[in-house]
Amino acid sequence: MRFRPKNVLIGLALAGSGIAISALAGANLLAIILALFAGAAAALLIVQPDQPEEEIAAADGAVPAPPSIEAGPILDAIEDPLLLVRERRVVLANAAARAVLGEHIGGADVRLAIRHPAAAERLADLGEEGGKGRIELLGLGGNERRWEMAVTRLPDRSRLVRLTDRSQMHAAEQMRTDFIANASHELRTPLATVLGFLETLLDDPDAPEGARNRFLKIMLDEATRMRQIVNDLISLSRIEAERYTLPDEPVDLIPMLREVEDTLENVVRAQMSEVRVEQLAGTAMVPGDRAQLHQLFSNLVANALKYGREGHPVTIRLEEAGAMLKVSVVDEGEGIAPEHLPRLTERFYRVDAGRSRSVGGTGLGLAIVKHIIGRHRGRLDIKSMLGKGTEVQVFLPRWRDAES
Numbered sequence: 226m227r228f229r230p231k232n233v234l235i236g237l238a239l240a241g242s243g244i245a246i247s248a249l250a251g252a253n254l255l256a257i258i259l260a261l262f263a264g265a266a267a268a269l270l271i272v273q274p275d276q277p278e279e280e281i282a283a284a285d286g287a288v289p290a291p292p293s294i295e296a297g298p299i300l301d302a303i304e305d306p307l308l309l310v311r312e313r314r315v316v317l318a319n320a321a322a323r324a325v326l327g328e329h330i331g332g333a334d335v336r337l338a339i340r341h342p343a344a345a346e347r348l349a350d351l352g353e354e355g356g357k358g359r360i361e362l363l364g365l366g367g368n369e370r371r372w373e374m375a376v377t378r379l380p381d382r383s384r385l386v387r388l389t390d391r392s393q394m395h396a397a398e399q400m401r402t403d404f405i406a407n408a409s410h411e412l413r414t415p416l417a418t419v420l421g422f423l424e425t426l427l428d429d430p431d432a433p434e435g436a437r438n439r440f441l442k443i444m445l446d447e448a449t450r451m452r453q454i455v456n457d458l459i460s461l462s463r464i465e466a467e468r469y470t471l472p473d474e475p476v477d478l479i480p481m482l483r484e485v486e487d488t489l490e491n492v493v494r495a496q497m498s499e500v501r502v503e504q505l506a507g508t509a510m511v512p513g514d515r516a517q518l519h520q521l522f523s524n525l526v527a528n529a530l531k532y533g534r535e536g537h538p539v540t541i542r543l544e545e546a547g548a549m550l551k552v553s554v555v556d557e558g559e560g561i562a563p564e565h566l567p568r569l570t571e572r573f574y575r576v577d578a579g580r581s582r583s584v585g586g587t588g589l590g591l592a593i594v595k596h597i598i599g600r601h602r603g604r605l606d607i608k609s610m611l612g613k614g615t616e617v618q619v620f621l622p623r624w625r626d627a628e629s
C-alpha cells in the first residue's frame with residue numbers, strides 16, 4: 226500500500242480512548258490507523274494540507290512536495306499485532322500479527338486468523354457495533370500468553386483489530402498476589418502458636434512453673450520470628466522504593482567487612498567456626514549506601530554460617546575484577562542442588578523450609594541481597610556444589626575519581 230499524505234492531520238490518540246476517530250474521518254487510511262494506534266501515551270502524525278502539491282510549492286516558494294510514504298514498513302515497525310479487516314477478511318496484517326498468528330493470515334477469514342472462541346464471536350458481528358471494544362484473550366500464541374484485543378471501526382466500515390500483549394503485566398500481578406499470600410502465611414503460623422500458648426496459660430493459671438517458662442520461651446521465639454519477618458519486609462520495600470536513586474557515598478569495603486565479622490561474632494562462636502577475611506584488592510572503595518551494603522554482606526555471611534558446617538571456616542574474599550570489585554563469601558556446607566539456584570532470590574523461596582526456620586531464616590535474605598545489588602548496579606553469582614559448599618559472589622562497580 227502506498228500512502229501519499231494529502232490532509233492536515235494531527236491525530237492525538239490517547240491510550241485507550243479512541244477519541245481520535247471522528248476528528249480523523251475522511252483522512253487517509255494509514256493515517257487513521259496510526260492515529261488510532263493508541264500504544265504508549267500518544268501518537269502524533271502531521272501531514273500536508275489537502276491541496277495540490279504544485280499549489281503548496283507555489284505558495285510557499287521552494288517547498289518540495291512531500292515524499293510518498295511506504296505503509297508496510299511503518300505498520301511492521303509497530304510492535305503490537307495489528308490487522309485490518311473488511312467484512313470478515315484480513316486485508317492487512319503487520320509483521321507482529323504474522324509472527325503471532327501465522328504467516329498466511331493475509332486474505333483469511335479473521336475467525337480463522339485469530340483462533341480463539343471469544344475473538345471469533347466478537348469479530349463475527351458485522352452490525353453497526355462490529356464487535357467494538359476490548360476483551361481479554363487467554364492462550365493465543367502460547368498457553369500462558371494473555372492478550373487484550375481492541376476492535377475499532379474505521380470510517381470506511383472496515384475494522385482495525387489490535388492485540389496488546391498483557392502477559393508480563395499479568396505475571397507481575399500474579400507475583401504481587403503470591404507475595405501477599407506468602408507474607409500472610411509466614412506471619413500467621415507464628416501468630417497461631419503465640420495465641421495457642423496464651424490461651425493455654427489463661428485456661429490453666431496454676432500450670433507448673435517449668436511448663437509456664439517453656440511456653441513463654443516458645444512465645445518469645447515466635448514473636449521474635451514475626452518481628453524479623455516484618456523488619457525484612459520493611460527493608461525490602463524501602464530498598465525497592467529507592468531503586469532508581471544511585472547510591473553515591475564513598476564506602477571502603479575493607480573496614481565494612483571487618484564490621485560485619487564483628488557483628489556476627491556471637492553466631493560465629495555458636496557455630497565454633499571462624500570468619501577469614503582475605504583482602505587481595507589494593508583499594509576497595511565503591512559508591513554505595515553504607516547501611517545497605519552492611520545489610521547485604523551481613524545476610525550473606527549469616528547464611529554461610531547458618532548453612533555451613535559447624536567447625537568449618539567461612540571465607541570472605543575481596544578481589545579486583547576489572548571495573549568492578551568482587552566479594553566472595555565461601556562456606557563449606559552441604560551446598561545447594563542446581564535446580565534451586567535460579568529461584569533462591571525469590572521472596573520466601575527456601576530449599577528446606579524447616580531448616581531455614583530452625584536457624585531463624587525468613588526466606589527474604591537473598592531477595593534483599595538481590596535488590597541491594599540491583600540498586601548499586603552490581604551483579605550476583607551463586608555457585609554451589611552438593612557436599613562441598615557454596616560461593617556467593619557479589620560484583621560492585623568501583624569508585625572512580627570522577628565521582629569525588
Ligand code: ADP
Binds near residue numbers: 533560577585587
Ligand atoms: P533464609 O532466611 O531462609 O536463609 P535466604 O533468602 O537468605 O532465606 O536464602 C534462601 C534459601 O537459600 C535458604 O532458605 C537456604 O535454603 C538457601 N541458602 C542460602 N544461602 C545458602 C548457603 N550458603 N548454603 C546453602 N543454602 C543456602
